[in-house]
Amino acid sequence: MTGPVLAVDQGTSGTKALVVCPDRGVIGSGFAPVRPRFTAGGRVEVDPAALLSSVVDAGRRAIREAGEPVAALGLANQGETVLAWDPVTGTPLTDAIVWQDRRAEGLCAELAAHDEQLRELTGLPNDPYFAAPKMAWIRRHLTREGVVTTTDAWLVHRLTGEFVTDAATAGRTQLLDLDAVDWSPRALDIFGLGDERLPRIVDAAGPVGSTDAFGPRLPLTGLLVDQQAALLAQGATEPGAAKCTYGTGAFLLAQTGTSPRRSTTGLVSCVAWRIAGRTNYCLDGQVYTAASAVRWLTELGVIGGAEDLDPVGSAVPDSGGVTFVPALAGLAAPWWRSDLRGSVTGLGLDTTAGHLVRALCEGIAAQVVELADAVAADFGAPLTVLRVDGGLTRSALLMQTQADLLQLPVEVSALPDATALGVGAVARLGLDPGLTLSGVIPAWKPAAVYEPRIPAARAAEQLGRFRTAVAGLLAAR
Template identity: 35%
Template structure:
């Protein structure tokens, strides 16, 4: 009988349910997008029930497809979960209902909250870095929770009455999928997701009393921290009722596992809504001296945790969505790639896609999207190519920081995610990095990572050696085709463009205030 594993991949713009066999091959899947809400500039929200409903829908549609292939739902032995990280959801322990929209990881409403928190410590934004490995920034869940408690009365009331449950997306989904309030839903989070809250001690892998006190969260109900690979509970309803959820990883850590970056020094870059590069640092956390994040890479059962350095680009694939949805100048990513391939360069145009500020290693929440170098010669094709180059330049800056922290320069980079499907984007990436870019044939490595975690928990695999043949065939290697002189010139231009993006959040706020006065 076939041994199948299901993977819930709940991302920032879409959800998918992917079914793998024990060879790591995709049997079938279903994917759907959901609504992105932007109630104010810099705000990004999701309806928590949209996320949950999308998971149910994807599971049921994938099972229908599976049956058409001659399989049954009962062939699926276990389920893994991977999810958008840092996104915060709050709910009432008395009703089980959410209290406020999910505040998404890329949301920047907490700029003032960060300033207030940083002022509490002589270390400023590094107040908790020795504990959690992270700087104070709008990115992380703990800061978002502090904003809710400072601004949303219903959340404050729930806290005062000891009814405030808090979790990242994995916690919300597992709680509801395993029964919720009425049927004994399990409230857990794995170490990778917990490491993105600023509330977990990355050394002890427990909630940090110091961090909780710093944020003022003593009355908040936090989930139990568990490993990335163990049985948490079983699905309470639907075609897969009774099937165990046995693996959980934040999406970028799941991609690291899916790319089998199990050795110290292995690295991968995922090009999704954002872009995320992780570098496996082994069994000890490494504090970056160059603006990177220290995070938990994975923890399988009772085995020691592995750690990673991470650099994040806030806007990658979402810049394509912006060109499509907001400007209406392309129909889809395929058209962008076609247009970008019609020119050999951007003709001096740089597109700094800082829609929500710049993440590692810049950490400039005041930066905003900027297009530099436009002339009468500039065409749509140049803008499209500049959008692809923007992701590649930011990835280069992260890679340089990793090389400095690790003291061991990477010789090649494993890639995955939606934008990695673009040959031109991956060729640009190799050109800008000056090292080979290694792309697998099957790019659903995030879903594969959570399936691997679940498979280990349920005995489908027992050692990493058994994974050696998974997703190794027909990989594509992109190698640089430009000179070092041209590479340096291009990268110097990028850094000049980045500097011109700084401070625009403050300018935009001033203009917005003036507009309100004029309207009155």
């Protein structure tokens, strides 16, 4: 049996690190905040140095709390956040452009003629959410120097000196051939990136250099993009199994097995993970603003923070006719309209903070229903249950609203920090190839199960109001 591993989840608003022991579970944890900058034109940036220091600080805190050495490191990343950097010194040449950033909208519009070819090649729609448009924007407007990559390649280089990315993260760039699981020369040419030096694509589990950033030198043996790490931790390893993570955004992923399934409903087809040379795939749907919409309400002074969702929202019996489409960074799957912005309708002099909170919860949940319906259409069979994780699952109001609108049980993970646990699992597997995937995944156990409390007709009525509001936004643009 391997010893404890350090599992680090480098996320949008912070980095969480866990020391995970195979027989005792989590024995140490640490957190370090990250503060992206939100500016005009839908721009979202972060200082790369803040990302690296958060990884090191959170990891050291977790090891200090555990009080014992670790055997290996696993690192999860944000997926579509990119920067340019010097491959010799590791010095950043730009800020990191965060996955929520919309500045590459114009570039994507220029490439509209290639939409279908890109989707067929890479499984991804032509949208500024993904890494390649932002990489191409950096090359056009900021610098031609160095390399331009997703943040994981830079972090790994700073920690170990290696120049790699895992297959699932590569799949978030829109530069990966989905079938070959290798860089696509055609996709690179479409984005004007044909001459770029790109990282070597590696499996999620396996040794990739070593680092002394956290104390005594330890090997890096696990790499995986954040949502796929959560999918693994939720035990969704069989085709049709699905999970949704409620963090800065909300992300619903469904396992499709060892063959890629091109979505017909607007979902993303992508790599779930590659382990021992064997690739698993998934369907992926995104809600761009979940906790970030809660933060928006907080900054307006409507609530004091996410902890106020339940007490404030529960002060009223319903949303009072208010409909909130929280498209504060555009609408992702299945609409793919990055140009849209959110709306709040049905306001009156009697509208309270509670009504706004309930309307926000309904808006987030309604978007997840759209994703679940899209998965069901692609599979030809409805989901039977939804497993969920992430910070917003602490809100009983949101989770009950999700179960009501979905008309399915919602099972909340008893294990917080699913992304870190997922990358910790592949780190163990990379440290000891004699282990099996099922043997390293935490046993599934829900902390709570939310059953629908409203009839299907009422759920359909609420979803109808949301869809009408979305249709209004689409028509207006």
